[in-house]
Amino acid sequence: MKTTQVLVRYGELSTKGRNRNSFIGRLRDNIRQTFSDLENLHIKSERDRMFITAADEKDMEQVINRLPNVFGIQSFSPVTESGLSIEEMKNTAMSIVGKMDTAGKTFKVSVKRANKNFPHEKPEIMHEVGSHVLRNFPELSVQMKKPDIELKVEIREKAAYMMAEVIQGAAGLPVGAGGKALLMLSGGIDSPVAGYHMLKRGVRLELIHFFSPPFTNDRAKEKVFDLAEKLSQFGSSIKLHVIPFTKLQQEVHKQVPDNMTMTSTRRMMMRIADEVLKETNSKAIITGESLGQVASQTLESLQAINAVTTTPILRPLIALDKLDIIGTAQKIDTYDISIRPYEDCCTIFTPANPKTKPKLDKVEYYENFVSFDEMIQEAVDQREIIQFPRVKENTFEDLL
Structure with a gap:
């Protein structure tokens, strides 16, 4: 498993209408400026979110440390890549949740099965991964609506991508958008x-x-x-x-x-x-x-x-x-x-x-x-x- 990607959520940008693409472009440029010392940093922007992929986990550590200073970001989550077997996903889930404060917290697993050829259905993945986490972290309790910790699993063609930690960003607007x-x-x-x-x-x-x-x-x-x-x-x-x-x-x-x-x-x-x-x-x-x-x-x-x-x-x-x-x-x-x-x-x-x-x-x-x-x-x-x-x-x- 490796963590070389973060998912970025826009804040106030999501309220912008026709100017949305301009604001997103400004944010992307500011992120490039912030990480100009990191080579091979890939940024993919979508309408409601952005993905930043680093060359390795060392560079990703720099991204996670510095990204909270970039205005225009509401929050972001480190994304960990896992193999496509249920056992690998269980181990990745343990690694992710193990880094978080779990005392007295509520928990759920949500799954997006983008790879429709994957042999396991969503309920089975949710059950297998969720029950494994709960057995190892008995202080957690299940809550399906607005849990404290939501472990998200996205099944793609070559790997599963998993995240749970939500890190608050600086919010506001991208620098330069206001003149x-x-x-x-x-x-x-x-x-x-x-x-x-x-x-x-x-x-x-x-x-x-x-x-x-x-x-x-x-x-x-x-x-x-x-x-x-x-x-x-x-x-x-x-x-x-x-x-x-x-x-x-x-x-x-x-x-x-x-x-x-x-x-x-x-x-x-x-x-x-x-x-x-x-x-x-x-x-x-x-x-x-x-x-x-x-x-x-x-x-x-x-x-x-x-x-x-x-x-x-x-x-x-x-x-x-x-x-x-x-x-x-x-x-x-x-x-x-x-x-x-x-x-x-x-x-x-x-x-x-x-x-x-x-x-x-x-x-x-x-x-x-x-x-x-x-x-x-x-x-x-x-x-x-x-x-x-x-x-x-x-x-x-x-x-x-």
Whole structure:
């Protein structure tokens, strides 16, 4: 017996009408991207399900480990190939059920006899396989409707294919199905979580980070690189745009009163993001702002920040509690990266008493003393662009 195939069940895709094939095609492409390092991976998509076949069980282990990160999948099941004799099917059933939690669970066997020349009828297969499992796992009880464990057997021409384990997928929509948007990635806890939520709604991400050396160091930038790497593991490659922000940020602090610099700085970030958005053909800006969490995230502050752009600004965390955000960060494995003690340009320059209700006309008044247009364009032109996931370079030891 061997397990080299998984059956993938679509989630929200099943509700799509005429666009269904487009969504399924997008999911198939994202799966290929996720497993680009595995050779001879075969993907067959059908209307309501998809089959992924690996070259061997080692590759299949990688598929099972990584597939839960691919959006657009409701659940999937490893499929084990068995010989066509009743005894081989019994042994395969024992192997499959033996890996599952059976204490106090209900059980049934269902059979699909696609090979009509197979000498045994469905009731006989169900009885022989089911009774063998029940004898060896007496803690199981039979339940024909909605059992905890349903062992499915499909009889084909050359083999029987059996499965019972159901592994939950990431759900949502395939990345790219919802267009592309630009995520402002700070290095903190919130913005990677905001990116995760938008990926789940099928939005492909470009990332933008504002870097202010020497006030922020390379370790702070490496932290952002690691966050970008994590976000690229959800079925799509990602580009990160690193903006040199020192000159512009210092000019803001010269011209704008200290208690308004946070608002003005965020407005400059939005203006730069707007320019990068045009070049990347993105349709919106995403932020990790949560209402009332800090001074720049009051309604008055957000209104003043929004006024600098007509681009849609998406804030998926706007009504979430901080503990909920932290919970998601831990779930997607970004929390430990985000709490590394390397500050970004926003925290370094945070004023002692920032305005929580800044007046837009006053902010604009102080910004008008300087033309920021040239500095904004210079920052955009001098940005660094990095592709994720990063390709691991072979070292000399790797080649030995």
